[in-house]
Amino acid sequence: MELCMLPFGLTTDGREAHLYVLSNASGMTVAVTEVGASVVGVRVPSARGELLDVALGHASARAYERAHALIGATVGRVANRTAEARFTLDGCEYQLAVNENANNNHSGPDMWSGRFWELADTGNSHVTFALHSPDGDQGFPGEVTMRVTYELTDDNQLIVRHEATPEARTPINVTNHTYWNLDGHASGSTLEHSLSIDAACYLPVNDENIPTAGPTPVEGTPFDLREARVLSDVVRDLPYGLDHNFCLRTDDDGPLVHAARLVGGNSGIALDLLTDAPGLQVYMAGWLDRPAEKDGAAYGQFGGVALETQHWPDTLHHADWPSVIYGPERPFSQTAVFAFSTL
Numbered sequence: 001m002e003l004c005m006l007p008f009g010l011t012t013d014g015r016e017a018h019l020y021v022l023s024n025a026s027g028m029t030v031a032v033t034e035v036g037a038s039v040v041g042v043r044v045p046s047a048r049g050e051l052l053d054v055a056l057g058h059a060s061a062r063a064y065e066r067a068h069a070l071i072g073a074t075v076g077r078v079a080n081r082t083a084e085a086r087f088t089l090d091g092c093e094y095q096l097a098v099n100e101n102a103n104n105n106h107s108g109p110d111m112w113s114g115r116f117w118e119l120a121d122t123g124n125s126h127v128t129f130a131l132h133s134p135d136g137d138q139g140f141p142g143e144v145t146m147r148v149t150y151e152l153t154d155d156n157q158l159i160v161r162h163e164a165t166p167e168a169r170t171p172i173n174v175t176n177h178t179y180w181n182l183d184g185h186a187s188g189s190t191l192e193h194s195l196s197i198d199a200a201c202y203l204p205v206n207d208e209n210i211p212t213a214g215p216t217p218v219e220g221t222p223f224d225l226r227e228a229r230v231l232s233d234v235v236r237d238l239p240y241g242l243d244h245n246f247c248l249r250t251d252d253d254g255p256l257v258h259a260a261r262l263v264g265g266n267s268g269i270a271l272d273l274l275t276d277a278p279g280l281q282v283y284m285a286g287w288l289d290r291p292a293e294k295d296g297a298a299y300g301q302f303g304g305v306a307l308e309t310q311h312w313p314d315t316l317h318h319a320d321w322p323s324v325i326y327g328p329e330r331p332f333s334q335t336a337v338f339a340f341s342t343l
Contacts, residue, residue: 001025001124001152008033008040009060015116017061020127022152027051028340030152035064036073036113037129037148039178041185041294044156047268047342053186054269054340056179056304057294065114069179069288069299073113074148074162075106076174077133077140078324080245080281080313083210087316089141089325090169096139101208107138112146113177126151135168142170142327158338169327173311176336179285179304180271182264186297190284190305191235192265196228197280198258199246203312211314214321215247228261231284231302241284241302245312249278252322256335260307263343274337275309278322282307309336 001024008017019040023029029051031041042055056071058064067073085096085104096104106113117129128149135143144166151159162174181190201215202223218224222237223244235241248259259280262271273280283306288299311324326332 001154003122003124003127009062011035011061011065011116020122022125022127022150024152024154024156026156028152028156030150030158032127032150033061033064034117034119034129035061036067036115037117037131038064038074039072039176042158044269044340045342052184052267052269054180054182054184056181056185056299059294067111067114070106070113070177071179073177074174075177076112076146076172077138077144078107078171078173079175079308079310080173081105081209082316083314087171089171094139094141103208103210110138120147125153140170142166142168144170144172146174156340160336162334163332164326165331166327169325171316171324172326172332173315173324174334175308175310177306177308179306180262181304182262182269182271183267186295189302191232191302192230193305194228194230194263195225195260195305197225197246197260197282199248199280200226201247203245203247205244209243209313215250228263240286242282243284243286244282246280246282247278247312248275248280250322252278256337259309262305262307268343270341270343272339272341273307274339275335277309277311277334277336279310279312280307281310281313309334
């Protein structure tokens with residue numbers, strides 16, 4: 001295992017950003033940066049033995065500051081939608097910014113994904129970033145220092161751990177927002193990929209992506225991916241593809257479970273996802289339509305698949321769903337394992 005550090009340009013306020021590149025004996029590499037604690041690139045061996053970069057990305061730190069489409073970014077303090085951009089906690093009502101329709105999405109517009117995280121720790125197989133979020137940040141109560149660790153293993157697993165112990169009770173729902181294209185990040189559409197999801201239920205949503213009901217069986221719906229489906233088939237049922245939460249568990253805590261399997265259309269690369277999160281938001285990039293900078297790639301509609309391990313959207317308005325309220329007596333900890341192999 002090896003870690004090397006490379007320059008990644010200056011941020012808009014003049015800070016020097018870096019690429020931290022982890023590599024293992026099989027040739028797999030993972031490149032991350034302080035801006036947004038973001039994944040910039042992930043190179044894995046294909047079935048033909050070539051190394052393909054399977055993560056969408058940008059070529060400079062400033063592009064990550066703009067946080068377009070949250071490519072590769074760490075998203076928090078509360079990922080996904082909060083209806084009406086407000087919530088009540090311990091008898092107090094909190095107002096968030098309205099940044100999507102009448103709602104709040106990903107705690108924006110001042111997102112963690114565009115901020116400069118501090119380098120907290122490194123080793124031959126891992127990099128850890130930390131971000132201090134003060135009381136009142138983004139409208140949320142309680143001081144939080146979030147840590148995210150990226151670890152590369154010898155068996156081609158990327159392990160992502162999010163951890164925090166808040167100073168007071170506060171909502172936390174953090175996710176990684178990497179888009180995966182297992183045929184190579186610049187190869188175009190992922191519609192020939194196949195996807196299976198180990199979930200018997202999903203959350204129906206309205207046209208603003210706010211849940212309209214609790215866990216609903218996938219059986220007999222376009223959301224039944226318990227057996228693998230080619231994504232072009234999914235789009236025939238859902239023209240913009242998936243942007244939905246799948247319910248992996250209904251309890252707050254538990255062990256790692258297998259959540260999904262994504263297989264490239266041409267590369268022979270497979271990605272198995274394991275997580276201890278209660279939900280998986282799958283976004284097929286149906287609204288991705290602006291160019292990125294890495295290797296001259298232009299990422300259009302369906303150019304990648306985001307597998308966002310997290311709590312369920314709008315949980316702050318559903319007391320009977322797995323809780324997103326953490327504090328000194330209940331630290332936040334969540335892990336996702338992205339395991340790569342070839343067919």
